[in-house]
Amino acid sequence: MKDKINIAVLGLGTVGTGVVNLLKDNAVELSRRSGHDICITHVGTRRQRDDIDPAIKQSDDLMAIAADDDVDIVIEVIGGMTVAKDVIIHAIKHKKHVVTANKALLAEHGNEIFGLAEEHGVQVRYEAAVAGGIPIIKIIREALAANKVDWVAGIINGTGNFILTEMQQKNRRFGDVLKEAQALGYAEADPTFDVEGIDAAHKLSLLASIAFGIPLQFNKVHCEGITKINLQDVVYAKELGYTIKHLGFAFRREHGFELRVHPTLIPNSTLLANVNGVKNAVMVDAHPLGQSLYYGDGAGAGATASAVMADVMDLIYVINANTPSDVPHLAFVPEELSDTRILSSDEMTCGYYLRLTVKDELGVLADTTRILSENGINIDAIMQRDAHKSGLVPVIILTLPVLESQMNKAIKEIEALGAVTEPVVRIRLESLE
Ligand code: HSE
Secondary structure (H helix, E strand, O other), rough: OOEEEEEEOOOOHHHHHHHHHHHHHHHHHHHHHHOEEEEEEEOOOOOOOOOOOOEEEEEEOOOHHHHHOOOOOEEEOOOHHHHHHHHHHHHOOOOOOOEEEEEEHHHHHHHHHHHHHHOOOOOEEOOOHOOOOOOOHHHHHHHOOOOEEEEEEEOOOHHHHHHHHHHHOOOOHHHHHHHHHOOOOOOOOOOOHOOOOOHHHHHHHHHHHHHHHOHHHHHHHHEEOOOOOOOHHHHHHHHEEEEEEEEEEEEEEEEEEEEEEEEEEEEOOHHHHHHHOEEEEEEEEOOEEEEEEEEEEOOHHHHHHHHHHHHHHHHEEEEEHHHOOOOOOOOOHHOOOOOOOOOHHOOOOEEEEEEEEEEOOOHHHHHHHHHHHHOOOOEEEEEOOOOOOOOOOEEEEEEEEEHHHHHHHHHHHHHOOOOOOOOOOEEEEEOOO
């Protein structure tokens, strides 16, 4: 058994610095739990930092650090796809265990990276890649290992949740809240990944794989962001007893899996509707456990470092046991990963919120409900509001679950009615039952 575990931290941004600080602050606890001194021997950084312990070697030669014989575990917190991928592959080929927070890299190249790690008898751990400090990977991979997962639903992008919460609670507009989120450091200067749903889709593809035992298939996740959410719809949804959240869903269906991230109306009474601000939460529906919910900070130095170091602790047990691996990367043994189909958008089933803008004419509601009924769409609620100054009237309809292709057809027919003056606004709806 080794006395000392040597770690290299590649990248000294918010997360890397958080890991360095965590190891300093909790050194005694970490040593008591693991039975080892855990030492950062190297940090990979472009600029020399004078706030780092002089005993730690600083270098910008990441490949040399990843291959260094003294290093037991490589922590990759650089982010991005190119350097991060090269350095992880290099570390694996030098038989180093790796810990990464890089969801984009794993969502797109995880199958290759995990395969290579298995070939070289090492582990790539990624607790910090999904929902920051919430240990959702460990929960689904290990704590729920006896269950068959039916669905996972998660608020897995804190920036998006902050924006929607402000819109919902303070009647603020999307653009204004986004500017504040950037000023507060929640959203990046280029917020595309957060507000277009891509960050959530990366995380969802990881959750779906470990929930269902399927390879990573990021390119098959139906992805919509929150940029088109209008304050008016947030207000109408509230009047009808719903909250609009940006959610990632992975559903087991009869003919395949549905993977999707999009704004969603959920009943105010559900726990997820009350997850506000930058918080994340993931709900899992599994047999025989039933529903369970996991809540906490999805980003930030402390939360992310907590997840990274939990992976390091697990890897110390792997190193001590002198075993090449323990839990399978995607929760199921690689040869048992299933090739069950991911359903196309047309094949997805969910309820809908529709907002029509119509001329105040005799029969327009009758025509609309006839079209819905002819397309097999069951109406759950309908609400007509006062006419705008323009004389146009907003009509809001909630439907029961319907196949997306049927809804597309119905919307096309509704938009063709002479009295319907604007494209129909549609937002998906889930009861989470
Ligand atoms: N940008 C992410 C979010 C945090 O807003 O949740 C890192 O995954």
